[in-house]
Amino acid sequence: MRAIKVLERILATIPIMFGVAIMVFIFMRLTPGDPVDIMMGAGGAVGAGEIEQLRAEFHLDEPIHIQLWYFLRDAARGDLGNSYIKKRPTMELIAERLPATIELALGALFFALIIAFPIGILSAVKQNSWLDRFSMAGAFLGISMPAFWLGIVLILIFSVKLRWLPVQGRISYDVNLQEITGLYVVDSILTRNWPALKDALRHLILPSIALGAAVAAIVARVLRSSMLETLRADYVTLARAKGAPEHRVVLRHALRNALIPTVTVIGLQVGVLLGGNMIVETVFGWPGLGRLVVDAIFNRDFPLVQASVMVYAFTFVIANLIVDILYTYLNPKITL
Amino acid sequence: MTTTPAPTSSWARARHLWGLRWRMMRRNWSEFAHQMRKHPLAIIAAVVILLYILAAIFAPAITVHDPTRGSLRTRFEPPFWMEGGSTEFLLGTDDQGRDILTRIIYGARVSLLVGVIAVGVSVLVGLTLGALAGFYRGRFDTIVSRAADLLLAFPFLIFAIGVMAFLGPGFGNLILALTFKGWVEFFRLVRGEMMAEKTKEYVEAARVSGMGKVAIITREILPNIMQAVFVLATLRMGYMIIMEASLSFLGLGIQPPTPAWGSMVASGRDYLLTAWWVSTFPGLAIVGLVLAINLFGEGLRDVLDPRLKIE
Numbered sequence: 280m281r282a283i284k285v286l287e288r289i290l291a292t293i294p295i296m297f298g299v300a301i302m303v304f305i306f307m308r309l310t311p312g313d314p315v316d317i318m319m320g321a322g323g324a325v326g327a328g329e330i331e332q333l334r335a336e337f338h339l340d341e342p343i344h345i346q347l348w349y350f351l352r353d354a355a356r357g358d359l360g361n362s363y364i365k366k367r368p369t370m371e372l373i374a375e376r377l378p379a380t381i382e383l384a385l386g387a388l389f390f391a392l393i394i395a396f397p398i399g400i401l402s403a404v405k406q407n408s409w410l411d412r413f414s415m416a417g418a419f420l421g422i423s424m425p426a427f428w429l430g431i432v433l434i435l436i437f438s439v440k441l442r443w444l445p446v447q448g449r450i451s452y453d454v455n456l457q458e459i460t461g462l463y464v465v466d467s468i469l470t471r472n473w474p475a476l477k478d479a480l481r482h483l484i485l486p487s488i489a490l491g492a493a494v495a496a497i498v499a500r501v502l503r504s505s506m507l508e509t510l511r512a513d514y515v516t517l518a519r520a521k522g523a524p525e526h527r528v529v530l531r532h533a534l535r536n537a538l539i540p541t542v543t544v545i546g547l548q549v550g551v552l553l554g555g556n557m558i559v560e561t562v563f564g565w566p567g568l569g570r571l572v573v574d575a576i577f578n579r580d581f582p583l584v585q586a587s588v589m590v591y592a593f594t595f596v597i598a599n600l601i602v603d604i605l606y607t608y609l610n611p612k613i614t615l
Numbered sequence: 616m617t618t619t620p621a622p623t624s625s626w627a628r629a630r631h632l633w634g635l636r637w638r639m640m641r642r643n644w645s646e647f648a649h650q651m652r653k654h655p656l657a658i659i660a661a662v663v664i665l666l667y668i669l670a671a672i673f674a675p676a677i678t679v680h681d682p683t684r685g686s687l688r689t690r691f692e693p694p695f696w697m698e699g700g701s702t703e704f705l706l707g708t709d710d711q712g713r714d715i716l717t718r719i720i721y722g723a724r725v726s727l728l729v730g731v732i733a734v735g736v737s738v739l740v741g742l743t744l745g746a747l748a749g750f751y752r753g754r755f756d757t758i759v760s761r762a763a764d765l766l767l768a769f770p771f772l773i774f775a776i777g778v779m780a781f782l783g784p785g786f787g788n789l790i791l792a793l794t795f796k797g798w799v800e801f802f803r804l805v806r807g808e809m810m811a812e813k814t815k816e817y818v819e820a821a822r823v824s825g826m827g828k829v830a831i832i833t834r835e836i837l838p839n840i841m842q843a844v845f846v847l848a849t850l851r852m853g854y855m856i857i858m859e860a861s862l863s864f865l866g867l868g869i870q871p872p873t874p875a876w877g878s879m880v881a882s883g884r885d886y887l888l889t890a891w892w893v894s895t896f897p898g899l900a901i902v903g904l905v906l907a908i909n910l911f912g913e914g915l916r917d918v919l920d921p922r923l924k925i926e
Contacts, residue, residue: 295764295765295768296768298761298765298768299765299768299769302765303777306777306778306781307781309781419906419909419910420902420906422909423853423857423902423905423906423909424901424902424905425857425860425861425864425877425898425901425902425905426861427860427861427864427877427880427881427898428880428894428898428901428902431880431883431884431887431894431895431898432895432898434887435887435891435894435895439887439888439891446887549770550770550771550773551770553770553773554770554771554772554773554776555772557772557773557776557865558772558861558864558865561864561865562884572776573776573865575780576776576779576780576867577866581780581781584777584780584781588769588773588774588777591769591770591773592768592769592770592773595768595769595770595773596768
């Protein structure tokens, strides 16, 4: 029964992805300026014959619905066109940058969770204590602070003033690292390259904090409020009455049930991690997908922008799908 | 409340009804004010928001410097408490010798305007579509709900960045980019509430007494939903301001030389080693305003929406 529900939920994402593709296509066509003209602007002078040839090559001489058909057909094959500027398949460019972005997103998520869980749990257990008030004030600040500014303040304090951590990039120039997965932390562990691991981690800390702070704040707040609820539930009272040790009551009985709303919220934060990476990668010169998109926008490299936006949207949809499926395992009462 | 016998002439009747309504509003207001008093932080936040608004409105009157024109002689003056700083430029100057405090005060105009208009349009669109979809259901509801689901497939900032990339920068495009997806949350809130309220007895009573559908929606149901909408609108305002600042930071929002906090922070990035104040203070202005709006919104929610429908 569950397998069928999961399959249904997976199938339901297909029309959404189609819709996303169509919407991106429409936006592309609404853009002022002919793609070939923009390409010419980037590529130098060419003859009229060549322009006609390019128009035919990109199917721009066909009616719009035929163009849409070509676009969807190619997109389904994973072909989202070539970059105007770099003259290479957009998917190739995106694939090159993806590991950096994934590493940063995982770093931010890791930071967010190791901060949010102890704070969320302790604030609920010691409700209204100074710890609770202080952390909730901090969480409030975390929600109200733009990531780009937090990044800059972190650089000012830890890189400029204290000189503890590097300002920019993923790894120092003088460090050699053999790439396997593209995630530098993982690669350096796999190749037992400890100096590279230390260097990669040092570069990862500040961007992860800048990107993860808002997520940490939101998760801590939700975890606290759901813990407050479960700590008052009958089954917790019962567990206490049975004489279960307090840490077991909190962690096994209360926390487990408080996880359900928390996991949903963490899933929703994937969007924050994806959107925020454009900002944070810009602040820290992090060579990921976010930088690629921002640069593509300023170069008017529309195929690249289009492809990246679609990749982002698909990642987001798939992340939400995974959360929905995880959810059924955490809470058997819920059907998709 | 003492009940006076309902007057018979239509004019007197209308006046009587307005009197009742007025007295109810006054009672609700004093009840509201009384409740708000239990949230001192929210009141402080409201005062802070008011200060920002006043600063934005009276910017030319409270500043002496030009927000867009600087002077090469006054580049990178530090804040007044630092060595070399002067009280002429309280928070220092930027790379073009412009007074940062002046630019922050003018920048409040952009942030507040974008926040209010983006949220306002989102509410208007979301409320209208949500009320119609929730009340009438049917094909209209299906279509709009699908469109909303589709928009939810994009993370907010990425969607806004994508729209700005295609439309190009500018104030109008900025509002469009923010509201294009911003209405969805209001739509979902109002639609859900509409569906819940529709089945209640007072709606049935209004229907039986021969009230038209539009009147039932606007005069009976909406007043019961408005408080939740208002709370959500306040909480979204801070978010929209951060989004605008983020877009301006990337260079996709408000274009220079118009002072906007996001682009001011961006302009100081190249001088972090030598002039930390250029980026820091505009960012503080954002944090202050958004923090105040969020605190006010939370207080408002505790008072107006105790069922905590909005998270």
